[in-house]
Amino acid sequence: MNVKTHWDKIYSKHSFDQLASFQPSHKLSLELIETSGLSKNIKIIDIGGGDAIFAELLLDKGYTDITILELSDEAIKKAKARLGDKANSIKWIQGNVLDFSAFEEYDFWHDRAAFHFLTKFEDIQKYKKVVQDSLKQKGKIMLATFSELGPEECSGLPVTQYSESNLMKLFAPELHMIRWQYYDHVTPGKIKQNYIYSCFSKPV
Numbered sequence: 001m002n003v004k005t006h007w008d009k010i011y012s013k014h015s016f017d018q019l020a021s022f023q024p025s026h027k028l029s030l031e032l033i034e035t036s037g038l039s040k041n042i043k044i045i046d047i048g049g050g051d052a053i054f055a056e057l058l059l060d061k062g063y064t065d066i067t068i069l070e071l072s073d074e075a076i077k078k079a080k081a082r083l084g085d086k087a088n089s090i091k092w093i094q095g096n097v098l099d100f101s102a103f104e105e106y107d108f109w110h111d112r113a114a115f116h117f118l119t120k121f122e123d124i125q126k127y128k129k130v131v132q133d134s135l136k137q138k139g140k141i142m143l144a145t146f147s148e149l150g151p152e153e154c155s156g157l158p159v160t161q162y163s164e165s166n167l168m169k170l171f172a173p174e175l176h177m178i179r180w181q182y183y184d185h186v187t188p189g190k191i192k193q194n195y196i197y198s199c200f201s202k203p204v
C-alpha cells in the first residue's frame with residue numbers, strides 16, 4: 001500500500017481527535033510562532049497539517065496567510081467539512097512534501113509529526129532541499145518530531161527519531177538551529193510520546 005492510501009485509510013476510519021498526534025492546544029507550536037517576532041500577515045505553511053486544529057487556532061489568533069500541504073485527500077476533506085466557512089481562509093495543497101515546488105516563499109514552515117515519517121536518507125535530504133527552496137531569507141522552520149526517547153513507529157509506519165545534535169547536523173550549515181525543547185505529548189489513549197520541538201532560521 002502506498003503512503004497516501006495508508007493515510008487516507010487512517011483518516012476515513014478515525015476522527016481528528018482519535019489520532020495519536022491529537023492535541024487540543026498546540027501550545028508549543030503557537031508559542032514558537034508568537035515569540036518569533038513575526039507579524040500576523042506572515043506566510044505560514046503547515047506540512048502534513050491533516051485534520052489537526054492547528055490552522056484553526058492560527059486563524060483565531062489573527063494570522064491571515066496560512067497554507068496546509070497535506071498528502072491525504074481524506075484528511076483535507078474532513079478538515080474542510082469541520083472548519084466550514086473558515087476553510088476558505090486557508091490555502092489547501094494536496095501533495096507529497098517531497099514533490100513540493102513552492103510558488104511563493106514562506107516566512108514560517110511548521111511540521112508537527114510529518115517529517116519523522118521519512119526514514120530513507122535520500123528522502124530526508126530531499127525534504128531539507130524543499131525547505132531551503134521554500135523559505136524566505138530569515139524565514140523560520142519549526143519541526144516537532146519524535147525524540148530518541150519517543151516511539152519507533154506510529155500509525156502503523158516506522159519513524160526516524162531525533163536529538164538536538166542530529167537535527168542540528170542535518171540542517172547545518174544552510175539553516176541555523178535557534179531553539180529546541182523536549183516535550184511529552186500524551187495521546188488520546190493516555191500514552192506518553194516524547195517529541196523534540198526544534199526551530200531553525202535561514203540566514204540572509
Ligand SMILES: C[S@@+](CC[C@H](N)C(=O)[O-])C[C@H]1O[C@@H](n2cnc3c(N)ncnc32)[C@H](O)[C@@H]1O
Pocket residue numbers: 003007021022023047048049050051052069070071072075095096097098111112113114117155
Ligand atoms: C501524525 S499526522 C500529524 C497531523 C498534524 N500535523 C498534527 O500535528 O496532529 C501526520 C500527517 O502527515 C501527513 N503526511 C505524511 N507524510 C506526508 C508527506 N510525505 N507529505 C505531506 N503530508 C504527509 C499525513 O497524511 C498526516 O496527515
